[in-house]
Structures are given as C-alpha cells and as structure tokens.
Amino acid sequence: MLPSLKPSRAAAALPRGAAQGRRGCGLRQKLRTAFGSRKNVSILGRSHILTSMGTAVQKAAQEHRQHDVRVFDDEGKDVTPHPLFRPDPKTAAPKQSKLLAFSDSSGAAGSVFLPFSIYQTSEEDGRSVAPHSRTSESSRISKSTMSITESVLDGIAESGSLQDTAVSSPDVQVRREEIKEQLTEEDLDKRVDIYLTETETLRMLDLPTVVVSVESEDAARVLERNKIYVDVCKNRPGNDRFVEKMMQTINGATKNKKVQCDKIIMEDKGIVVTTWDLYDSYNTPQVEPTSKAEGSRAPTEKRSTSSVTKDQATPAAAERGSITSTTILESAGLARVHEEEKCHTEATLRSENFQQNLFFMERILMENIFQHKLAAYRQFPVLTDPVVTLEAGSTLAAIKEAEQEEHDKKNMDKKEQKEMLSDPSILPELNKTSDEMVPPSLEQLWSYRCDLTHQHNVSSMAWSKVNLDLLAVGYGAFDFKEQKEGLACCWSLKNPMWPERIFQCEHGVTALDFSMATPNLLAAGMYNGTIVVYNVQSSDSTTEFHSGECSAKHTGPVWQLKWVELDIGTTEGNKRERLISISADGRITQWLIQEGLGCIDLMKIKRTRSKKENLPAEKERKSEALISQWAAGMCFDFHPKDTYLYLAGTEEGLIHKCSRSCNRQFLKTYRGHKGPVYKVAWNPFTTDTFLSCSVDWSVILWHQNSQSPILTFSSTTTVVHDIMWSPKSAFIFAAASESKVEIWDLRISILDPVITRFADPEAKFTSVLFAKNTDCLLVGDSRGEVSVFELQDLAAGSSNEVDALNDVIGPALFPVAK
Amino acid sequence: MAETEETLKRIQAHKGVVATMVVNAEGIPIRTTLDNSTTVHYAGLLHQLTMKARSTVRDIDPQNDLTFLRIRSKKHEIMVAPDKEYLLIVIQNPSE
Numbered sequence: 001m002l003p004s005l006k007p008s009r010a011a012a013a014l015p016r017g018a019a020q021g022r023r024g025c026g027l028r029q030k031l032r033t034a035f036g037s038r039k040n041v042s043i044l045g046r047s048h049i050l051t052s053m054g055t056a057v058q059k060a061a062q063e064h065r066q067h068d069v070r071v072f073d074d075e076g077k078d079v080t081p082h083p084l085f086r087p088d089p090k091t092a093a094p095k096q097s098k099l100l101a102f103s104d105s106s107g108a109a110g111s112v113f114l115p116f117s118i119y120q121t122s123e124e125d126g127r128s129v130a131p132h133s134r135t136s137e138s139s140r141i142s143k144s145t146m147s148i149t150e151s152v153l154d155g156i157a158e159s160g161s162l163q164d165t166a167v168s169s170p171d172v173q174v175r176r177e178e179i180k181e182q183l184t185e186e187d188l189d190k191r192v193d194i195y196l197t198e199t200e201t202l203r204m205l206d207l208p209t210v211v212v213s214v215e216s217e218d219a220a221r222v223l224e225r226n227k228i229y230v231d232v233c234k235n236r237p238g239n240d241r242f243v244e245k246m247m248q249t250i251n252g253a254t255k256n257k258k259v260q261c262d263k264i265i266m267e268d269k270g271i272v273v274t275t276w277d278l279y280d281s282y283n284t285p286q287v288e289p290t291s292k293a294e295g296s297r298a299p300t301e302k303r304s305t306s307s308v309t310k311d312q313a314t315p316a317a318a319e320r321g322s323i324t325s326t327t328i329l330e331s332a333g334l335a336r337v338h339e340e341e342k343c344h345t346e347a348t349l350r351s352e353n354f355q356q357n358l359f360f361m362e363r364i365l366m367e368n369i370f371q372h373k374l375a376a377y378r379q380f381p382v383l384t385d386p387v388v389t390l391e392a393g394s395t396l397a398a399i400k401e402a403e404q405e406e407h408d409k410k411n412m413d414k415k416e417q418k419e420m421l422s423d424p425s426i427l428p429e430l431n432k433t434s435d436e437m438v439p440p441s442l443e444q445l446w447s448y449r450c451d452l453t454h455q456h457n458v459s460s461m462a463w464s465k466v467n468l469d470l471l472a473v474g475y476g477a478f479d480f481k482e483q484k485e486g487l488a489c490c491w492s493l494k495n496p497m498w499p500e501r502i503f504q505c506e507h508g509v510t511a512l513d514f515s516m517a518t519p520n521l522l523a524a525g526m527y528n529g530t531i532v533v534y535n536v537q538s539s540d541s542t543t544e545f546h547s548g549e550c551s552a553k554h555t556g557p558v559w560q561l562k563w564v565e566l567d568i569g570t571t572e573g574n575k576r577e578r579l580i581s582i583s584a585d586g587r588i589t590q591w592l593i594q595e596g597l598g599c600i601d602l603m604k605i606k607r608t609r610s611k612k613e614n615l616p617a618e619k620e621r622k623s624e625a626l627i628s629q630w631a632a633g634m635c636f637d638f639h640p641k642d643t644y645l646y647l648a649g650t651e652e653g654l655i656h657k658c659s660r661s662c663n664r665q666f667l668k669t670y671r672g673h674k675g676p677v678y679k680v681a682w683n684p685f686t687t688d689t690f691l692s693c694s695v696d697w698s699v700i701l702w703h704q705n706s707q708s709p710i711l712t713f714s715s716t717t718t719v720v721h722d723i724m725w726s727p728k729s730a731f732i733f734a735a736a737s738e739s740k741v742e743i744w745d746l747r748i749s750i751l752d753p754v755i756t757r758f759a760d761p762e763a764k765f766t767s768v769l770f771a772k773n774t775d776c777l778l779v780g781d782s783r784g785e786v787s788v789f790e791l792q793d794l795a796a797g798s799s800n801e802v803d804a805l806n807d808v809i810g811p812a813l814f815p816v817a818k
Numbered sequence: 819m820a821e822t823e824e825t826l827k828r829i830q831a832h833k834g835v836v837a838t839m840v841v842n843a844e845g846i847p848i849r850t851t852l853d854n855s856t857t858v859h860y861a862g863l864l865h866q867l868t869m870k871a872r873s874t875v876r877d878i879d880p881q882n883d884l885t886f887l888r889i890r891s892k893k894h895e896i897m898v899a900p901d902k903e904y905l906l907i908v909i910q911n912p913s914e
Contacts, residue, residue: 275876280880349819349848353901357901357906358826360899361908368895369832369834369912
C-alpha cells in the first residue's frame with residue numbers, strides 16, 4: 001500500500017506544521033490544473049516550505065509535537081490515529097503515479113511535489129514523512145522507525161543531518177526558482193486552461209429520518225413493525241424472557257480539531273451591459289488577448305476606468321503570482337510600456353484619423369468664426385446670439401421679440417423696394433417709405449486670403465460645376481515685368497482662411513476653368529503658354545495633363561480657357577466637352593484629352609488692317625513688314641445656344657464673330673474699342689447681345705446684328721479688367737476696373753452704375769465672379785484677396801426681361817437697323 | 819506629418835481659440851497649449867463625458883458611433899474630436 005518512492009532531502013525537514021497547512025488547502029489541490037497553474041500551487045507550497053523550513057531550522061531540536069507522535073503498541077505495531085480528512089484513495093492513486101513518473105524525471109525539484117501530495121493521499125505517507133524529521137534528532141530512533149516501517153524509508157539514510165537538509169533546502173529553493181523563471185517567461189502568453197471540478201460530496205453527518213409517510217409503499221410494513229414493537233413493550237414487564245442488565249461504557253475523550261485554511265480571496269466583477277456592448281461582442285472578430293485588447297475592454301468593467309498600463313500590469317501580475325518575481329518583471333514591464341507609449345504618441349500624431357479630425361476641427365472653428373457671414377451668404381436670416389447682447393438686464397424674450405420685429409420690418413422693406421424698383425413711376429409717390437428705402441449696396445462678408453497668396457495678383461476665378469461652394473482662384477501677374485511663380489488654389493466655403501488645395505506653378509496662372517464632364521479636373525493656363533490640367537481630388541501638385549509635350553503648344557500667355565460642350569458630329573444630341581483656349585500667339589485651339597493633350601487649331605486670328613482712311617502721308621506704312629501675322633487673342637466666349645458660334649476679342653480692339661465650321665474667315669468683326677479687349681460675354685438671357693470691356697476705360701454693349709456699339713458705359717478712368725453678366729437677371733452686370741467695382745442695372749440707369757464700391761488704395765480689382773446659388777459677388781484684387789460681397793437690396797429679375805431689355809436698347813438699335 | 823503640424827499650428831493661431839490639446843487615451847498630454855495640470859483635468863473629465871456620449875449614441879443604434887462633441891457654455895465652446903487612442907480638444911471663445 002505504501003508507494004515505493006524515493007524521498008527527497010527536503011522532505012526530510014518537513015515538519016508537521018507545513019503538512020497541516022497543506023491539508024488545509026487540500027481542496028485546492030484536488031483541482032486538476034494544467035502545468036502553468038500547477039506552479040501556482042507549487043509556489044504557494046514553496047512559500048510554505050520556506051516558512052516551514054525556517055521554522056524547521058529553528059525548532060528542529062524542539063521537535064516534540066504531539067502530532068508527530070506515533071503511537072506504537074507493545075508489539076510495535078503502528079496504531080497512530082488516522083487523520084480526520086481522508087481523501088479518496090482512488091483519485092489519489094493516479095496522481096501518485098503521475099508524481100512517480102515526475103519524480104523519476106526531475107530530481108530534487110520534482111520531488112518537492114511529492115511530499116505534499118503523498119501526505120495528502122494517505123496517512124501512511126504521513127508516516128513516511130515523520131521519520132524524516134525524526135532522523136534529525138537521533139539516529140537510534142530513525143533506525144528503529146526504519147526497521148518498523150518499510151519501503152519509503154529506503155533512501156532516508158542519505159538524508160542524515162539537519163545540516164544537510166538546511167543546506168539542501170536553499171539549493172532546492174534556488175533550483176526551484178530557476179525552473180520557475182523559465183516557465184514564467186515561456187508560458188506568460190500561453191492560454192492557461194483551468195478546469196474547475198466539483199469535489200465529491202463529503203457526508204459529514206447522515207441522519208436518516210425515522211418518519212415514514214403514510215402513503216409510501218413501506219407504510220404497511222412499518223406500521224406492522226411498529227405494532228409488533230408495541231406488543232413487545234407491553235409484554236416486557238414481568239416477562240421472564242426479558243432481563244434488565246446494566247453496562248458501563250467508556251466514554252471516549254472528546255477531541256477538538258481545528259483546521260485553518262487560507263483566506264479565500266473574493267473578487268467582485270461587474271459589467272454594465274449595454275446594447276452596443278452586446279452588438280460588439282457578437283460582431284467583432286475574435287480578438288487576440290493582447291494587452292491592447294485588455295485595455296480596451298477595461299472601460300466596460302465597472303471596477304476600473306483607469307489607465308491602460310494599470311490593466312496591463314495587474315493581469316500580468318496575477319499570472320506571475322509570486323511576490324519577488326512580480327517586482328522584477330513589473331519593472332521590466334513598465335519599461336517596455338514606456339517605450340511603447342513613445343511610439344504610440346508618434347503613431348497617433350501621424351495617423352490619418354488624427355489628420356482628419358484636425359481637418360474637421362478646423363472647419364468647425366471656421367464655422368464658429370464665420371457663422372454669421374456664412375448664414376448671410378446662404379441668405380438665411382441672421383439671428384444674433386441672445387446671451388452676447390444681453391447687457392442691460394432685459395429679458396431674453398424681449399430681445400427676441402425685438403429681433404423678430406426688425407427682421408419683419410426688413411422683409412417688408414425688401415418687398416416694397418422690389419415693387420418700387422420694378423415700377424419706377426410709383427417711386428416719387430411713396431413718401432412715407434422713402435426714409436426706409438435702402439439703396440442697393442455691396443456688403444463685404446469675408447475675403448479669401450492667406451499668407452500664401454499674399455501679394456499674388458488674382459487673375460482668374462472659376463466655380464466648380466458640381467459643387468457650387470468650391471472656388472478655384474488663379475494667381476498670376478498680368479504684366480510681363482511682374483512675372484513670378486504662380487498659384488492655383490481651390491477654396492471652400494467651409495474654410496475661408498486656408499485653401500483646400502494649393503497647386504504651385506512655375507509661371508503665373510492667367511486662366512482657370514473647371515470641367516463639367518469630369519468635375520474633378522481643373523485646367524489652368526499659364527503666362528508661358530502651357531496648359532495644365534489638375535485633378536483636384538489629390539492634394540499634390542502633380543498634373544494630370546501638361547501641354548508641354550505637345551508640339552502645337554501656345555507660345556504666348558493663355559488668356560482664357562474654357563471647357564465647352566460642343567455639338568460634335570451631325571446628330572444634335574451628341575455633345576462632347578472640349579477645352580478651348582485663346583492665347584497671345586493669335587490662336588484659338590481646341591484641346592483633346594486622350595492620354596495627353598492633343599490640339600486642333602480652331603482659328604488663327606489674322607491681323608486685320610485698320611479701316612481708317614490713310615492720309616497720303618502715311619502711305620508708306622502699308623508696306624511695312626508686320627512683326628507677326630497673327631493678332632493676339634485676349635478673350636473668347638461661346639454662344640449659349642449655338643455652340644458653333646463664338647466671339648473672340650483681340651489685342652487690336654476688334655471683336656470677331658467666328659464659327660467653328662470655318663477656321664479661316666471671320667463671320668463678322670465688331671469695331672468700337674480703341675484698346676485690347678479684355679473680356680467678351682454673351683448675355684445669358686437674350687442671346688443677341690453681348691458685352692465687352694477693354695483697356696480704353698469703357699464697357700460696350702453690342703447687338704450681334706450691328707457692327708457698331710449699342711451702348712457704351714464709361715464711368716471709370718482706369719482699365720476695365722473684367723465683366724460678367726449676373727446669372728439671375730438680364731439687366732445686371734458687374735465690371736471691375738482697377739479702382740472700383742461697379743454693378744450696373746440697365747433698367748435703372750444706363751449712365752451710372754447702381755452700386756459702386758471703391759477699392760483700398762493699394763489694391764486693384766482685377767476680376768469679378770457672380771455666385772450662382774446666392775446673391776453674392778466675388779471680387780479678386782491684386783493683393784491676392786478674393787472678397788465676397790453680398791448684393792443687398794438689388795432687385796431680382798422678372799419674367800418679361802427679354803422684352804424689357806429690347807425696350808432699353810431699342811432706341812439705340814433703331815438708327816442702325818435701317 | 820508636416821501637414822498635420824501645419825494644420826495644428828493654424829488651429830492654434832485662430833482668433834478666439836483659447837486652448838488646443840491633444841491627449842492620449844490615458845490622459846497624458848501629447849500636445850497642449852495649457853499647463854499640464856489643467857490639461858490633465860480637462861482630459862479626465864472630457865474622457866468620461868465622451869464615453870458617456872458614445873455609449874448613448876451606440877445604445878440607440880449600435881451601428882452608429884460618436885464622431886464629434888461640442889459643448890457650448892456661457893464663456894467658451896469646447897470641441898472634442900474623440901478617437902480610440904486620443905482626444906483632440908479645442909476651446910474657443912466664439913464671440914470674439
């Protein structure tokens with residue numbers, strides 16, 4: 001029955017105390033644990049060993065505990081009382097065999113396990129342990145015990161003195177630690193399976209009932225027996241067969257037994273379960289038990305919302321278990337965490353998420369700053385923040401009411417004005433409203449500018465065809481002398497302080513346009529004649545197409561670029577978009593985007609000789625060789641309805657009406673300007689009239705049938721750089737001359753503009769652009785600013801505009817039409 | 819990286835911006851224009867609030883998630899862009 005085992009030296013010094021302690025946690029030992037956690041047990045046992053070994057060293061001499069007493073009767077048989085707790089020998093047996101094998105493989109360390117479990121499994125083993133301790137005392141006793149008990153004690157002779165054991169214990173201790181170290185490092189990240197099983201039910205007390213239910217099967221039998229018993233009792237007194245006798249029994253001395261176990265550590269764990277938590281658990285893929293995952297799950301636990309490192313450290317510490325090794329490894333862990341943290345911060349700063357968040361943050365800041373202006377842009381009623389204006393202690397309600405009143409009044413004013421403007425004859429009669437009538441004005445909302453564009457001349461502006469809040473601005477000088485590097489920027493309404501896209505160019509940008517068919521393409525023409533096409537989806541300056549490789553590229557500055565939808569081929573509906581440019585080398589070219597830019601010349605503008613009469617003195621002039629056969633083209637505009645027809649303005653001051661079908665001859669030439677024509681624009685509503693502006697300080701309205709000007713607007717004494725018809729009304733157009741920007745309304749006056757806005761002394765206005773979705777005007781100037789003005793109190797158009805316009809220009813037309 | 823730095827600088831330089839802070843998930847400031855104690859204070863409080871806000875949003879619809887949080891007070895507006903690893907906090911005085 002006794003297992004044949006080789007006892008260890010360490011076991012020799014094992015006093016009863018430790019054994020007792022082991023017994024207390026016997027239940028824990030019953031757990032079939034995996035290798036990893038076995039070391040837990042062993043570690044705890046180790047501490048016990050340590051303590052117990054310490055005590056052993058001290059008290060070895062005093063070993064005289066009752067519990068170590070082994071009772072032998074006269075014949076020398078061992079009659080030591082059995083321990084109270086007797087585990088099942090069945091379950092113990094396999095464990096023993098395991099340990100057997102284990103002990104064979106590993107020497108001293110393995111055998112450490114043995115004494116504990118041996119002790120647990122049977123009381124006989126306890127017997128084997130005790131003599132070990134005894135051997136320290138006297139060899140005589142050991143001999144005697146050895147002679148009595150067999151087997152286990154065979155190897156005891158080796159473990160002689162306490163000295164040896166004391167020496168060996170540190171050895172063992174050290175070795176055990178080493179081995180433990182190995183394990184912890186390897187197994188730290190392993191999944192440890194812990195099986196929890198129930199122990200067998202230990203019946204401490206079994207009191208069977210003496211009460212049987214009347215309805216049970218045995219009831220009849222029990223009743224019968226009861227009856228017999230009653231009869232017997234009745235017959236007893238006076239019966240010869242019953243004799244009373246007394247006996248004395250020995251009452252055994254009661255014995256108190258106490259068991260102390262380790263404190264059972266309880267942990268409370270709680271989770272707030274939310275809908276999203278469940279959703280996450282079902283839907284996220286299996287996450288590896290990395291520290292990061294632990295950290296992210298931590299916030300959901302009720303007990304800790306603290307830092308990730310703490311959560312990293314605590315489970316790791318729990319795994320390691322022992323006190324000494326924890327401190328060593330924790331410091332190593334913390335050092336590791338520090339480095340990780342540094343990498344983490346860098347990573348967070350670089351991450352795309354961070355960049356995006358910054359982007360949004362900037363936009364939201366802008367929204368806060370520009371909220372009123374943007375609301376005005378969108379033509380929302382502007383509400384002032386009541387808290388800000390709450391000064392004199394008036395109630396919130398009162399202020400709001402006041403605002404409402406003002407707003408209502410303003411609305412009413414606007415309506416009245418509209419009525420008045422459309423019917424000028426009523427004007428003098430409305431005396432009572434005259435002081436409320438507000439003349440139309442431009443109010444500046446904000447201006448697109450930043451350090452990057454400072455002091456770059458704004459040469460052209462274009463709206464995106466798809467997103468009406470996206471503005472492209474080209475920066476480049478007009479003069480030959482002022483040439484420097486140019487820029488093309490895309491500004492968004494959502495951020496007026498920094499452009500969304502910045503494209504750096506080597507030369508000044510003189511023309512810009514967004515494509516309609518592929519809305520992300522932006523074409524830019526430069527001062528040196530190159531045309532580049534950018535893709536605004538990417539934020540770097542690489543060009544999609546570059547006309548540099550094309551052999552027929554322009555040799556002079558590209559003054560205007562447009563993407564035009566042309567009818568191609570014979571069928572009506574077949575529209576393709578082409579890029580058309582006009583430049584100072586006298587060519588109007590059409591570009592095709594097919595793996596690079598290919599071009600076809602639409603027209604070459606020949607110089608036309610002026611038709612003024614030559615004085616006899618100037619006859620020699622005719623024979624002078626011209627520098628160039630071609631006249632520089634400055635601007636062009638395609639007819640809104642007929643895509644074959646277009647106008648071209650030249651440096652000579654002539655405007656030619658041309659057709660795509662004929663590229664040698666002009667259809668018509670309009671003479672009137674005395675200087676280069678900077679811009680021509682067809683009226684988008686009535687397609688017979690067009691406007692042109694030129695260096696000669698004038699803006700001229702033409703009718704396409706008449707070769708001489710219909711109306712001339714000369715209100716400035718500076719070059720008129722740009723004009724544009726309003727997209728909302730056939731009568732309104734804007735003109736930018738260097739010192740001021742003017743809005744003309746032809747119904748109101750053909751002599752004076754309705755609105756004039758002067759520029760700052762240092763700045764010159766160079767370009768205008770109407771906003772399509774709102775009543776605003778954008779004006780670019782030579783300092784690199786694009787100011788956004790709101791057109792206030794300007795009359796909207798009415799339906800019979802075309803006729804009205806004809807009425808206006810009619811008188812001028814009649815003398816010529818004949 | 820340079821673009822991030824530039825954008826961050828621009829944000830800090832905007833008119834009305836009182837403070838800009840980038841704090842990591844543990845409350846340690848990565849970039850801040852305020853002193854450390856105030857930053858940590860803000861970070862701790864806003865972290866909890868962001869957690870609560872996110873929990874609220876996701877409780878109603880688990881497929882939704884919190885993207886931005888703005889708190890408008892009498893004096894300032896606090897704007898928080900939360901993320902798994904960091905918190906971007908900007909305090910602006912909008913009436914300036």
